[in-house]
Amino acid sequence: MWSAREDRTAKAVIRDEALELFARHGPDAVTMRQIAAAAGVSPALVVHHYGSKQRLRAAVDEHVAAVIDAMFADLAGADWTADGLGLSFAELLLQRLPPGSPIPAYLRRLLLAGDRAGTELFRRWHAATIAVLEELVAAGMARPSRDPAVRAAFLLANDLAVLLLREQLGDVLGVDPLGGQGLVRWTDELLSVLRDGLFVPKEPP
Numbered sequence: 001m002w003s004a005r006e007d008r009t010a011k012a013v014i015r016d017e018a019l020e021l022f023a024r025h026g027p028d029a030v031t032m033r034q035i036a037a038a039a040g041v042s043p044a045l046v047v048h049h050y051g052s053k054q055r056l057r058a059a060v061d062e063h064v065a066a067v068i069d070a071m072f073a074d075l076a077g078a079d080w081t082a083d084g085l086g087l088s089f090a091e092l093l094l095q096r097l098p099p100g101s102p103i104p105a106y107l108r109r110l111l112l113a114g115d116r117a118g119t120e121l122f123r124r125w126h127a128a129t130i131a132v133l134e135e136l137v138a139a140g141m142a143r144p145s146r147d148p149a150v151r152a153a154f155l156l157a158n159d160l161a162v163l164l165l166r167e168q169l170g171d172v173l174g175v176d177p178l179g180g181q182g183l184v185r186w187t188d189e190l191l192s193v194l195r196d197g198l199f200v201p202k203e204p205p
Contacts, residue, residue, distance in 0.1 A: 011049045014039045019060045023102035026109055027057050061110070061117040064103055068121065071096055072128035075135075089125075089159035090178060091187050104178060108163050122156075129156045161185060 017038040050056040068107040129152040136142035
């Protein structure tokens with residue numbers, strides 16, 4: 001289990017077990033009875049707390065969104081000159097999650113589903129990324145952009161690829177890109193490209 005059951009209320013246990021099942025099988029494939037069994041409660045108690053699977057899924061989405069919002073809130077006003085402050089979305093997210101958290105797998109399903117919850121979450125991350133980039137420019141650590149919206153979207157999409165293509169990246173790299181070694185390799189190369197560029201400048205004739 002990815003978090004301590006005894007530290008949570010019955011309502012939170014139900015939500016967290018639903019999150020884990022949704023991440024593993026997809027929300028449409030999971031029943032309220034399965035969620036109740038995983039949480040060790042009766043189906044009636046699940047209905048008492050959430051009313052329906054739709055409302056339970058909305059609670060799961062709100063919980064995941066709150067985790068992401070808290071991550072970006074921590075970055076507001078950060079000291080960007082401090083050592084060890086990473087720029088990778090995946091790295092920052094994993095630093096704030098307990099080992100074995102189902103949130104990365106659920107984010108993958110949420111973003112690929114194309115539903116309202118995933119779209120709204122991406123919009124919020126995009127706006128937060130723009131704000132972070134503005135702070136980096138103000139701190140003298142990033143160049144101003146002619147199109148901040150595109151820059152933020154590009155960086156966010158590049159970073160979220162680690163979550164969305166985790167299995168495929170692990171296959172070609174031979175290491176989990178969200179694991180310790182894989183994340184170090186990914187972040188090092190990402191920062192190398194962002195800081196130094198990809199192409200060799202042409203020498204003047």
